Amino acid sequence: MALIPIIYIPDPVLRQVAVPVTEITDGTRQLLDDMAETMYDAPGIGLAAPQVNVSQRVIVMDCGPDDAPELHKMINPEIVDRSEAKAILEEGCLSIPKQTADVERPASVDVRYLDVDGKEQMMTCEGLLAACVQHEIDHLDGVLFIDYLSRLKRDMIVRRTLKELRQAGTGAAGRG
Template sequence: MVYPIVKLGDPVLEKPAAAITRFDDELRKLADDMFESMYAAHGVGLAAPQIGISKRIAVIDVTFKEDPEAKIVLVNPEIVHTEGRITSNEGCLSIPEFREKVTRARHVTVRAQNLAGETIEVSGEELLARALLHETDHLNGKLYISHISALKRDLIKRKVRKLMKLGEW
């Protein structure tokens, strides 16, 4: 099932998501639906709050379907190590049409659980590191625009409010 993507302005995006304690068929179905929703929206990562579900689960596929082995599901993820810095353009399915330069760690390690509830560690560099940080931020109620200047962030929010008034958001 493809869920609609929740956009900036929805309160679910700005509050920490609830920890997951049940690892069952319902959770596996949610992960499958999240991949389907992410691909339909042409993204490489998606956190549950972005489809209006305040749970600590995110999916990532930086190959966008090219490598089925590259699909990552993170349940209750926590960043355990970061290293280096890199600045690159970043966007978000919940803030379509906007991209900004964001500085993040070049190398990241995340500890999480898989769909069976087992503890896993996922490490990545460059785009995967960015996706790991970006999706974990979502689960903590943060958007990528929290990493840009207040001036640029306010400009984006003003444009979004204008689009909302016009019924285009």
């Protein structure tokens, strides 16, 4: 296992649409292991491959309590159903260090994905996990949580992030 450097805005890879995984190999499983290690080290609750400069549709998440980790590894995840009910949660992003904002999303989503053995799985995500999985799948489509904010708020976060990164070098931290 190895840590992988996380990339930050305005890196253009974060705005690309990532490609589906067509064959799950040992390389895919290694990537997921390394992404999980990188996420825990950050520390964060979710990480999408584009955030480590790999434009493929894979994500890792762990929204469990510290004493009971719940690691999820998803290949080609897809939201197949969304609740009409919405929820507002504060979100951050490891690629936009130290900035957070309230984001409104469907409160519950059903996600279809492949596990590390290539088996199709379905999972209903609620609460924090619902926000997290939507945030991470957004990354696969080049979408960031700041895209849901007003232009004024978004510009402010981008300005603060660039300033933060200039001051901190690469030693900054975020959440997902």
